[in-house]
Amino acid sequence: GAVVSQHPSWVICKSGTSVKIECRSLDFQATTMFWYRQFPKQSLMLMATSNEGSKATYEQGVEKDKFLINHASLTLSTLTVTSAHPEDSSFYICSARAVLGDRPYGYTFGSGTRLTVV
Amino acid sequence: DQQVKQNSPSLSVQEGRISILNCDYTNSMFDYFLWYKKYPAEGPTFLISISSIKDKNEDGRFTVFLNKSAKHLSLHIVPSQPGDSAVYFCAASAVANFGNEKLTFGTGTRLTIIP
Numbered sequence A: 001g002a003v004v005s006q007h008p009s010w011v012i013c014k015s016g017t018s019v020k021i022e023c024r025s026l027d028f029q030a031t032t033m034f035w036y037r038q039f040p041k042q043s044l045m046l047m048a049t050s051n052e053g054s055k056a057t058y059e060q061g062v063e064k065d066k067f068l069i070n071h072a073s074l075t076l077s078t079l080t081v082t083s084a085h086p087e088d089s090s091f092y093i094c095s096a097r098a099v100l101g102d103r104p105y106g107y108t109f110g111s112g113t114r115l116t117v118v
Numbered sequence B: 001d002q003q004v005k006q007n008s009p010s011l012s013v014q015e016g017r018i019s020i021l022n023c024d025y026t027n028s029m030f031d032y033f034l035w036y037k038k039y040p041a042e043g044p045t046f047l048i049s050i051s052s053i054k055d056k057n058e059d060g061r062f063t064v065f066l067n068k069s070a071k072h073l074s075l076h077i078v079p080s081q082p083g084d085s086a087v088y089f090c091a092a093s094a095v096a097n098f099g100n101e102k103l104t105f106g107t108g109t110r111l112t113i114i115p
Helices: none
Strands: A004-007 A010-013 A019-025 A030-038 A044-051 A067-073 A076-081 A090-098 A113-117 B010-014 B019-025 B032-038 B045-051 B056-059 B062-067 B072-077 B086-093 B109-114
Touching: A004 A090, A010 A019, A019 A030, A019 A090, A019 A113, A030 A067, A030 A076, A044 A067, A076 A090, B010 B019, B019 B032, B019 B086, B019 B109, B032 B062, B045 B056, B045 B062, B045 B072, B072 B086
Parallel strands: A010 A113, B010 B109
Antiparallel strands: A004 A019, A019 A076, A030 A044, A030 A090, A067 A076, A090 A113, B019 B072, B032 B045, B032 B086, B056 B062, B062 B072, B086 B109
16 A cells, blocks of 8 residues: 655754654655644644645645745655744654545555654 | 534543544535544554545445535444554545645544443
């Protein structure tokens, strides 16, 4: 089945530094990748949608200059949290959609990244 | 504006019995619904989905029912097993936006199976 690999699984960084999270589709091509954020005991909130080769579409209230998304290839999308602050500490999850639009596979999720900013 | 709601934050069920998780939605454009299972510090795992042209879809122990007129769907797990203990999210999408399609998640229900 479709597999999405997300790295790192956890990261601790100092306030003011930047952190990059990678999301790779291992056995299929993903024209679209999604980035979510989950606070404790809350739902998954969509942050942005990235299409390969074009600029990401950010949801309302998400700072595009703070959360930089790059989708340079059909198998890789990255989320960079720039100048991280403690309030950015959260669980970030990526999801990839297959080219053929097979919907159950199109929403395959990575294992998530726990970001802690100290 | 929570377009997908799971009104029960938690549910406890005896092992072997049926678990019923409920989900309501408000956006009539939604036409595809999915259920995900999630463990702490992990990404969601796809369980089962249903298109709006159906009212039932079954896969092993999991059955999803859709009532379009009531804008309600439910996930039935029978028999419930201890390994089913997790947080369950329902999600919805709209094919009208295919190409810009995205999932809207519910708030989740924590299911605990009691041995």
